[in-house]
Amino acid sequence: MNKQYDSADAALDGVLRDGMLIAAGGFGLCGIPELAIEAILKAGTRELTIASNNCGVDGFGLGKLLDSRQIRKMISSYVGENAEFMRQYLSGELELEFNPQGTLAERMRAGGAGIPGFYTKTGVGTVIAEGKEHHDFDGETYILERGIVADLAIVKGWKADESGNVVFRKTARNFNVPAAKCGRVCVCEVEEIVPTGSLDPDAIHLPGIYVHRLIQGQHEKRIEQRTTRSRVSDTTGKKETV
Amino acid sequence: MRTISPAASAELVPDGAVVMIGGFMGVGSPHRTIAALVARQARDLTVIANDTARPGVGIGKLIGAGCVARAIVSHIGTNPETQKLMLEGKLAVELVPQGTLAERVRAGGAGLGGVLTATGLGTLAAEGRQVVQVGGRDFLVEPALRADIALIAARSADYAGNLVYSLTARNFNPLMAMAAETVIAEANEIVPLGVLPPDAVHTPGILIDQLLERPRVA
Amino acid sequence: MAAEIKGWDRNRMAARAAQELQDGWYVNLGIGIPTLVANYIPEGVHVTLQSENGMLGIGPFPYEGEEDPDLINAGKQTVTELPQTAYFDSAESFAMIRGGKIAMAILGAMEVAENGDLANWMIPGKLVKGMGGAMDLVAGVGRVVVVMDHTSKHGESKVLKSCTLPLTGQAVVNRIITNLGVLDVVPGGLKIVELADGVSEDELRAATEATILG
DSSP, rough: OOOOEEEEEHHHHTTTTOOEEEOOOTTTTTTTHHHHHHHHHHTTTTTTTEEOOOOOOBBTTTTTHHHHOEEEEESSSSOOOHHHHHHHHHTTSSEEEEEEHHHHHHHHHHHHTTEEEEEEEEESSSGGGTTTTTTEETEEEEEEOOOOOEEEEEEEOOOOEOOOOOOOOOOGOOHHHHHHEEEEEEEEEEEEEEEEESOOOOGOOOOOGGOEEEEEEOOOOOOOEEEEEESSOOOOEEEOOO | OOOEOOHHHHHSSSOOEEEOOBBBBBTTTHHHHHHHHHHTTOOSSEEEEEOOOOOSSTTHHHHTTEEEEEEEBBBBTOOOOHHHHTTTSSEEEEEEEEEHHHHHHHHHHEEEEEEEEEETSSSSGGTOOEEEETEEEEEEEEEOOOOOEEEEEEEEETTTTOOOGGGGOTTTTHHHHHHEEEEEEEEEEEETOOOOGGOOSSBOGGGOOOEEEOOOOO | OOGGOOOOOHHHHHHHHHHTTOOOOOOEEEHHHHHHHGGOTTTTOOOEETTTEEEEEEOOOOOOTTTOOOOOOSSHHHEEEEEEEEEEHHHHHHHHHHHHHOEEEEOOOOOEEEEEEEESSTTTTTOOOOOHHHHHHHSSSSSEEEOSSSSOTOOSSSSSSSSSSSSSSSOOOOEEEEETTTEEEEEEEEEEEEEEETTHHHHHTTTTOOOOOH
């Protein structure tokens, strides 16, 4: 079975439809599926619900789909690095569901693992717990959170083999693994597709069973907060926001 | 991280402790710690593991030596000693579907109270379990499992306790490494810091409390 | 403005918070003053910093030209790795956070109550960016230390009988380090552990709405 597609447009052809739920990998701008986002922008799919830790920045990442008004609702833990997000949210055009970051990751993992719900202590006694089933285990109170199964997962890896096994690089792994697992269809873009057998089987982060369509391409990999130290002796770092 | 001898590791496992032990039919089990527990004549252990392997192999050694009072496992079909002790009333056995066992251990390690699963609905595995409805469907509430001690085995460790497993010897080990108060790991080799590629570490050292000394090469 | 701030400045607060760290601990540092704590880790104390986006063993900021877009901390800043570093995905990261593997989190706050309630993620009617990983951290780590200014810009106490803002967690804070001193959450209220340089107990009490015992 060939999982490789020539372009993100081709990989997403026949998969996209208005109103669908998409799980997207990435943390900030690190490890985001740039190619799939661009293809969704081109396809013009509308009324999307997107589960993603963040929502990009103005004009980059998922921020592009905000600018084009293709997103109806975000399920995120932290947003608002972009003015357009706030504008749409405050004007009521955009719906927002906040999830604690760990709960969001676990909801994706659970959905991918066939677990429809799990009990977590996170958020007990806060607005997050309102309306949720409470359950005591060994004298401690937990709330029921639901697994997420997305119509489509868009994720970004470092290398994949032709069978779809994927490895990630450093902290660009983040939400890509749980997001990929919760997609009924998972489109994975990587920097390089290598022959099957050339990745160490013990070092696979995402087994090919989770990956349905593969794309290889160039990524801009924009840095959100460039912090460096001088070569002299300063460890405090200086900051330059991009 | 200082390393300890197998005998010292066995001293950290008191009689009556709840112990998770990695491995699948003996593959990926912590054999040196198991041997030390047998030598110490540990008693009344509750063992949480996938299976009890075969007589004389892996966890089968603990069964044969009478160390185990209770086993929470997914199957015992490969170990007639376990079956015999169970029928004689000398060993309590609680059978859990394998995927549910893995999820319950993971939940214990991940700070979750429990998970919902459709596995086992309408079977003996559902006995004593609460059923909840989600989206019009029934699911079992499976509570998390935790242990006093986890005994796990890896191919390689570094002195920060980072572990890398090999082949199918990974199995339950990474899950159990999360789910116990004290985690004792043994590895075929211990390498200097920086040798294990950070992207390829399976179990981060944060989870490991004790590391067994390198195996002695004859 | 600066003349009005009594006691410790940001760096002194961070340095005081660093005294909380114990050798061998795994620690999560929040954004802001907590991030500065890394600069004051005492000699001989080795702690491993966890970043909830999937990293244990955060190194210093990279040298200019060596920034790697695939390597950031939870504040989205470029960082480097150490020899003992390990990477993992977000689900595993929060599994270890909720699972109690992190000995301590040092976090900023908007309000703390005398029973340990913490509010640090939203002000109703104002711009809300989200709780990020804060709710999971306070629900799961062994010990929660808050580092913040004792009072708001308008001089109102941020150490309260009960929080007015939506909570991040209920009864989760163990210790509060502010510009005025160090307070512990104990049954019945707060206990003074230490006063900041040049701050009297009366000044600390006057700036605190919460019950201070003793």
